[in-house]
Amino acid sequence: MNLDRVRDEIIPRRMNAVDALNLATRYQGQWPDHPPPPLEIHIDGKLQVEGNLYTFTNPAIEIGLVHCRALLEFLGLTANKSDRIVNIKGRRPSDIGIEHFSNASGRLSKVDPESALGRYPGGKVEAENALLAVFQITNKGIAHITEDLLENPDHGRLIAFAGLGVPSLVVSYLYTPLGLAAPDYKLTHRKREGV
Secondary structure (H helix, E strand, O other), X not given: OOXXXXXXXXXXXXXXXXXXXXXXXXXXXXXXXXXXXXXXXXXXXXXXXXXXXXXXHHHHHHHHHHHHHHHHHHOOEEEOOOOOEEEOOOOOOOOOOHHHOEEOOXXXXXXXXXXXXXXXXXXXXXHHHHHHXXXXXXXXXXXXXXXXXXXXXXXHHHHHHHHHHHHHHHHHHHHOOOOOOOOOOOOOOOOOOOO
């Protein structure tokens, strides 16, 4: 297991996907009207893809949620059957978790759920609901066809809330204890004109 590659490439790439989730949820909130507005994607200055806003936002939200969940599990966090955020009990032999990393004080530990929830603004209950939404949606809404997202409109707000905090948790519990700066994972984008 190449922990340097995990730390320097894989985790930042996952954090980048969560930042795309954050951007996509903001865009969906800025253009709530139906039908969605047209979208063009330019690559190297040339138009390559035409569609509508959902061409970007839907897959960015779905893959961002999968990466958000993977980062939470990397930190040692999961949802139990009682709808609580708890520590992962065991890992598969091929799993890589935060506890595989060490600093001068020894091995890093799985993140304490209460500590993680306490880092979110707005209270632990709201934070736990947000992280639970990540697990619920990735378990049901993405992996299976379900009406859960349509029946629970609060999930959109909770996803946005969870996505904003997960990269910060990774920085606080992995990079900072290792004495490293946060990786460059944030997307650049332009502010919407007229807003």
